[in-house]
Amino acid sequence: MGGMINNVVVVLSISLIMCMNTMRLSYGAITRRTMEEIWRINKQGPFLGIVVPNAFEMNPLLQSPSFVQDSQLPYFDFGGRRFRFGKIGSEKVIITMTGLGMLNAGITTELLISLFKMKGVIHYGVAGNANPNLQIGDVTIPNYWAHTGLWNWQRYGDGENDELALEANGDYTRKIGYLKFSDYYNLSKNGENLDNYLNRVWYQPEEVFPVDGVPEQREHALWIPVDSHYYNLSNKLEDLELENCVNATTCLPRRAKVVKVERGCSANTFVDNAAYREFLRSKFNVSPVDMETAAVALVCLQQNSTPFIAFRALSDLAGGGSALSNEASLFASLASQNAVTVALQFISLISSSSLEFGSFYVQ
Ligand SMILES: *[C@@H]1O[C@H](CO)[C@@H](O)[C@H](O)[C@H]1NC(C)=O
């Protein structure tokens, strides 16, 4: 008898421990204390968000004398992310690092905009270059961004005129176009027109759910424009002097410059491949190719069209342009410094433009 009671107690306490563990593991609500802290922070807002992919791109900004960290509240950690508070000139900023890729960039931007009172988002970093007229070190400012990694991969045997799987439902489309793998054979014999079991991938727009739309009723978005006021303001960046030397001996052929371009694209793929780079250029007319910007753009679009702009410094000719296997490692520090220089100059333009137009906002 006694043994049985003991067993029951043991079983009960094991289930209690398991239950507590489960609760700890799955516990995701925002605590009251955290909410109160965020509420106090937001009384200081609105802030300008600076969203950066990786540490090597963020550190030059944190180390810049232009950034003055808030001494009362230097940072706030939430959801595995760090939000750093401070000022750049007269602008109150929150600097955060996303980590690699679309999901990380999307999550971090969503947290930033949902938790804090933001007036705009500036994104900067390095990118691969698909534009043969530009050089490593140049900082591009695209007008539009798209996620080019959402595909419908067509079965072998189907052609251009065959409907895609689930196309009739409106889930997928053939309007944007495709990449066909057998167009990229390097034929060495007889110029044979070989096919390829990989067939085609058709590019798809993103499904979006704007905060002011009907919940769960999808809309579609491909090319996301940056904020037009920010884009116009960035005209004033084009004569900025940028670095073109890594050190005394390693320099680029000409001085790096700031260039406004039509388009950039992002996907969860590091493009170190000349054939794909040239395809992206001819199909979409893109200059920078990266792994995060379109995710930041897609989140800003859905969150009340939060003003957003991106500066991406070219760190390599995606897929090779020189004898080096990939120039990214050689020029990444130069490129990230140039991106920081442009972002800082842009923030000072925002400050002066809000002073200039300040009187319009006074009721
Ligand atoms: C195509 O194949 C030939 C023969 O194998 C090779 O010499 C050439 O470099 C290849 N071209 C490309 C662009 O890969």
Ligand SMILES: *[C@@H]1O[C@H](CO)[C@@H](O)[C@H](O)[C@H]1NC(C)=O
């Ligand atoms: C930006 O400039 C374009 C072209 O000059 C103009 O059409 C547009 O209205 C401007 N946008 C803003 C917000 O000033």
Ligand SMILES: *[C@@H]1O[C@H](CO)[C@@H](O)[C@H](O)[C@H]1NC(C)=O
């Ligand atoms: C300059 O940088 C290049 C690339 O990192 C390196 O190979 C070279 O040794 C450096 N030269 C000097 C003088 O530091």
